[in-house]
Each structure stands twice: as C-alpha cells, then as structure tokens.
Amino acid sequence: MLDTVRDFFAAQPPVLLWALAGVLALLTVAGLTARGLTLANPGKDYRELNTRITSWWVMIALLAGALLAGWQATTALFALISFVALREFLSLAPTRREDRLIILAAYLSIPVSYFCIVIDKYAIFLVIVPVYAFLLTPFLMASFGQTKGYLSRVAMFHWGMMSCVYNIGYVPFLMRVPDAEAPAGAAGLVLLLLIATEFNDVAQYVWGKTLGRRKIVPTVSPNKTWEGFIGGWLSTAALIWAIGPLLSPLSGVGLAVVAISLPLAGFAGDVTMSAIKRDIGVKDTSGLIPGHGGLLDRIDSLTFAAPLFFHLLAFFAVEKF
Amino acid sequence: MTWLRTLVITLVARPLAMLMTGASVTGREHLPVKGPAIVAANHTSHVDTLLLLSIFPARAVAKVRPAAAADYFLKDPVIGWFSRNIIGIVPVARDKVRSDGEDVLRPALEALGRGEIVVVFPEGTRGDAEEMSRLKNGVARLAEAFPDAPVTPVWIQGAGRVLPKGEVVPVPMTCAVLAGPPIHWEGRRTPFMDALRDGLLALKAQAPPLRWS
Numbered sequence: 001m002l003d004t005v006r007d008f009f010a011a012q013p014p015v016l017l018w019a020l021a022g023v024l025a026l027l028t029v030a031g032l033t034a035r036g037l038t039l040a041n042p043g044k045d046y047r048e049l050n051t052r053i054t055s056w057w058v059m060i061a062l063l064a065g066a067l068l069a070g071w072q073a074t075t076a077l078f079a080l081i082s083f084v085a086l087r088e089f090l091s092l093a094p095t096r097r098e099d100r101l102i103i104l105a106a107y108l109s110i111p112v113s114y115f116c117i118v119i120d121k122y123a124i125f126l127v128i129v130p131v132y133a134f135l136l137t138p139f140l141m142a143s144f145g146q147t148k149g150y151l152s153r154v155a156m157f158h159w160g161m162m163s164c165v166y167n168i169g170y171v172p173f174l175m176r177v178p179d180a181e182a183p184a185g186a187a188g189l190v191l192l193l194l195i196a197t198e199f200n201d202v203a204q205y206v207w208g209k210t211l212g213r214r215k216i217v218p219t220v221s222p223n224k225t226w227e228g229f230i231g232g233w234l235s236t237a238a239l240i241w242a243i244g245p246l247l248s249p250l251s252g253v254g255l256a257v258v259a260i261s262l263p264l265a266g267f268a269g270d271v272t273m274s275a276i277k278r279d280i281g282v283k284d285t286s287g288l289i290p291g292h293g294g295l296l297d298r299i300d301s302l303t304f305a306a307p308l309f310f311h312l313l314a315f316f317a318v319e320k321f
Numbered sequence: 322m323t324w325l326r327t328l329v330i331t332l333v334a335r336p337l338a339m340l341m342t343g344a345s346v347t348g349r350e351h352l353p354v355k356g357p358a359i360v361a362a363n364h365t366s367h368v369d370t371l372l373l374l375s376i377f378p379a380r381a382v383a384k385v386r387p388a389a390a391a392d393y394f395l396k397d398p399v400i401g402w403f404s405r406n407i408i409g410i411v412p413v414a415r416d417k418v419r420s421d422g423e424d425v426l427r428p429a430l431e432a433l434g435r436g437e438i439v440v441v442f443p444e445g446t447r448g449d450a451e452e453m454s455r456l457k458n459g460v461a462r463l464a465e466a467f468p469d470a471p472v473t474p475v476w477i478q479g480a481g482r483v484l485p486k487g488e489v490v491p492v493p494m495t496c497a498v499l500a501g502p503p504i505h506w507e508g509r510r511t512p513f514m515d516a517l518r519d520g521l522l523a524l525k526a527q528a529p530p531l532r533w534s
Contacts, residue, residue: 087343091495094534097485100492107493282529286495287345
C-alpha cells in the first residue's frame with residue numbers, strides 16, 4: 001500500500017510536488033501566525049481569521065487532490081465549481097418566475113461545455129457557449145413569449161454562462177496540455193494560474209492595508225486603493241517572472257506579457273463582480289465558504305485570468321492549442 | 322426503520338439539499354438537538370421540509386418530525402409510506418376540524434411526549450414568499466402542553482423559487498436558512514404568537530435578497 005503511494009508521488013513531476021509543498025508551507029505559516037496572534041492577544045476575536053484559514057485548507061486540499069488525480073478529476077471538480085458559481089449568480093441576479101425554464105437551460109450549458117473539454121475538442125468548446133448558447137437563450141425566451149425587460153434578461157443569462165461556465169472551463173482545459181509541453185506537467189500550468197491569481201488578491205490586500213491611501217474605484221469597491229493595486233500588480237508580476245519558467249514553458253517575451261497582464265485581469269474580474277454585487281446590494285454572493293463568502297467571491301478574479309492565461313500560453317508557448 | 326430513515330436523510334436528502342439549494346444555515350446553535358422541542362418555520366415550498374431535515378446534525382435527525390397535512394401527504398399509498406417512514410411526518414388532519422371530537426394535534430402531542438423535535442409551519446399552508454400569512458394557533462397549543470419545550474423560529478428564504486407551489490420541475494437556486502433564539506411558553510397565547518411572529522420577521526429582515534425580481 002505504501003508502495004502504491006510512493007510510486008504515485010514518484011510519477012509526478014518533482015517541480016509540481018515542490019510547488020504544492022510550498023503552498024502547504026505557506027498555509028501552515030499562516031495557521032501558526034494566527035495561533036500566535038490568538039495567544040498573544042487573548043482579548044481580540046480571531047475566529048474569523050481562523051475560519052478563513054481552515055477554509056483555505058479545505059479548498060487547497062480539494063484542488064491539490066484533483067490536480068494530482070488527473071484531468072478527469074480536475075474537470076469534474078471544475079464542472080461542480082461552475083455549477084455552484086452559476087447557481088449563486090442566477091440566485092442573486094434579477095430573475096423572474098417566468099425565467100425558471102431558462103435558468104434550467106442555462107445549467108445545461110455546463111454539461112455541454114464540459115463535454116467538449118472531456119472529448120478534447122477545443123474548437124467546439126471555444127464557440128459553443130459564446131456563440132451558440134448566446135443565440136439559443138434569447139430565442140428560447142422569445143419562444144416562451146417573454147419580452148418584458150428582454151434585452152437585460154438575455155444579457156444577464158449570457159453574462160452568467162460566460163463568466164461561470166465558459167471562462168472557468170479554461171482551467172480544466174489546461175490539464176489537456178500534453179506533459180511534454182510543460183516542465184511541471186499540465187497540473188503545473190493550473191497551479192501557476194491559481195497561485196498567481198490568489199497571490200494577486202492577497203498581495204493587493206496586504207499592500208492596501210499597509211500603504212493604502214488613494215481609493216481606486218470607490219463607488220464599486222471602497223476598500224481598494226491605488227497603492228494596493230500597484231503593489232499587488234508589481235508583486236504578482238515578480239512572482240510570475242520568478243516561478244513561471246519552473247511551472248510552465250513560458251519564457252522571455254511571453255513570460256513578460258503574462259507577468260504584466262495576468263494581475264490586471266485578476267483585478268478586473270474582482271472589480272466587475274463587485275460592481276454586480278453593488279448593483280444587487282449584497283456583500284457576499286452566498287455563505288458557502290466559511291470566512292470567505294460565496295464561491296463566486298472566491299473565483300471572481302479567476303473568471304478573467306483563466307481565459308487570458310490560456311490564450312497567452314497558447315499564443316506564446318503551447319503548440320496543442 | 323429509524324436507521325433507514327437516518328441513512329436516507331444523511332446520504333440522499335442532505336446532498337440533494339446542498340445541490341439544489343446550497344443549504345446555508347445561520348444561527349445553527351439555536352437549533353434543538355434533543356426533544357421535546359418545537360421548530361416553527363415559514364412555508365413557501367415542499368423544499369422547506371427537505372431543507373429542515375438536512376440542517377440538523379446526524380445525531381438529532383432521527384428525532385426530527387415535520388408536521389404535515391394528512392389530507393395531502395397520506396392520500397396516495399406510495400407517497401403516504403414515504404411520508405410516514407422516510408420523511409417521518411406527524412400527520413395533522415386539517416380537514417377534520419371538529420367532526421368526531423378527535424384532537425387534530427394528537428400525533429404531534431404524542432411525538433413531543435416521546436421527546437421528539439416537532440417541526441411545524443404555523444402559516445398552515447405554502448404561502449407567498451414575501452408576505453408571511455397569519456399564523457395559526459396550533460403551535461401555541463403545542464407549546465402550552467409542553468411549556469419546557471423551546472420554540473425555535475426558523476426563516477427559510479428562497480425555497481419558493483426552487484419549487485414554487487404548483488410547479489413540478491425543481492430548479493437549483495440558493496436558499497438561506499436562518500434560525501433564531503428560541504422563545505418559551507409564558508402562559509398566554511397572544512404574547513406567545515406575537516413573539517413568534519416577531520422572531521420570524523426579525524430573521525426575515527436578516528435574510529439575503531434571494532427573491533424573484
């Protein structure tokens with residue numbers, strides 16, 4: 001039994017295991033710091049911080065498990081993530097009782113899109129949601145005779161499917177990159193994307209907390225500052241420049257473009273989702289993840305970063321796509 | 322049969338509730354884990370019962386008995402078997418008001434006597450999601466018979482969208498379940514019902530905006 005475990009880990013690219021170990025180490029440091037803070041300041045309530053860190057452990061365990069298990073597990077996990085994200089979005093967006101069957105149809109875009117990932121048909125995946133679900137949804141709505149607020153409701157469904165289903169689908173598609181084309185395997189590419197995106201969020205927050213003064217998008221996100229944004233941008237670009245060549249086939253110009261643009265995409269995704277939440281009047285998209293809010297809150301940066309990362313990789317370094 | 326019921330609720334009902342509704346619960350600490358106890362919730366959909374069964378910890382689930390209309394749930398033999406043995410309802414004969422002298426709440430009172438947790442919907446029927454209907458007095462009678470049993474108000478937001486009254490196809494939508502601090506029978510019906518209504522409305526005010534536009 002121990003042999004099977006040992007062989008399993010031996011078959012993984014060493015860089016991948018080091019990267020995962022690095023993430024676990026970071027999480028352990030965070031956990032110990034939280035413990036230390038709780039002991040040092042017994043008066044202050046650190047319950048939220050501790051819940052946040054526990055949730056991180058769960059999320060990272062699920063992701064790491066799926067990545068190590070292979071593309072099938074990763075695709076299944078992200079199909080579930082897309083489902084929960086779409087459910088959160090459609091539950092908050094201004095849907096009407098007449099839209100129920102359209103909502104059901106929108107959920108169906110998940111097996112359709114993910115099927116394209118399973119059969120590895122990139123060309124179909126690329127268009128089936130942005131073009132065909134886009135055309136089918138308004139046609140279905142018109143067929144049901146629903147024309148009140150037609151355009152805005154059509155746009156709402158399209159936005160939900162693009163953001164939660166199509167854009168997120170790029171992450172498991174990364175797992176179909178042949179191992180020969182990536183130094184740490186396909187899982188290394190996913191890990192780079194996820195590490196860079198999450199690091200960007202955390203770095204923006206830390207820089208904002210320490211140096212933040214001038215607000216950047218006050219009507220949408222009152223907590224974001226220019227200092228946080230620039231600090232996060234530079235830190236993440238440096239991180240990508242440093243670990244990019246280890247986890248992906250990117251180098252030179254390609255690496256530079258990814259390093260500069262990926263943090264920007266993450267910020268854009270975050271701000272866009274915040275604008276939607278502000279319009280609806282909620283702070284969290286749901287209460288699913290203790291200490292963090294909803295799933296959509298957690299993956300909003302990813303909805304913009306995933307397609308950009310995929311397309312830049314395909315353009316600069318990966319032959320398959 | 323209790324083991325089968327606990328198994329079905331833990332392995333089928335709970336994952337189904339999470340898939341269909343996300344089943345987020347606030348105020349979990351207010352939910353009773355032993356009886357006799359009464360849980361009073363608003364009612365907009367059959368999904369309410371599914372949610373209420375799913376939010377209790379495994380050790381308490383066997384004691385949870387949703388009160389349900391006998392005329393609706395025991396009509397069909399298959400649904401009747403399922404309602405009695407899997408959902409574990411305590412039947413309330415809504416139509417037999419005073420015809421043969423039998424107390425319509427007798428099954429519920431017997432359940433409380435056995436130390437179970439009875440879940441009631443004081444509105445009496447599935448109502449409008451936005452306007453809570455007038456609460457019926459049955460819950461006050463139960464509390465009066467068991468004054469030591471805590472009455473926990475629970476507000477369920479959004480279940481009416483998953484399966485509205487009159488629809489057959491359920492659609493996954495986020496729901497929120499909010500449990501509030503329990504109230505106790507103090508001796509008089511009107512203050513008790515007022516406290517219950519206020520408790521439910523206070524929870525409704527905290528609920529996320531999960532409603533049709």
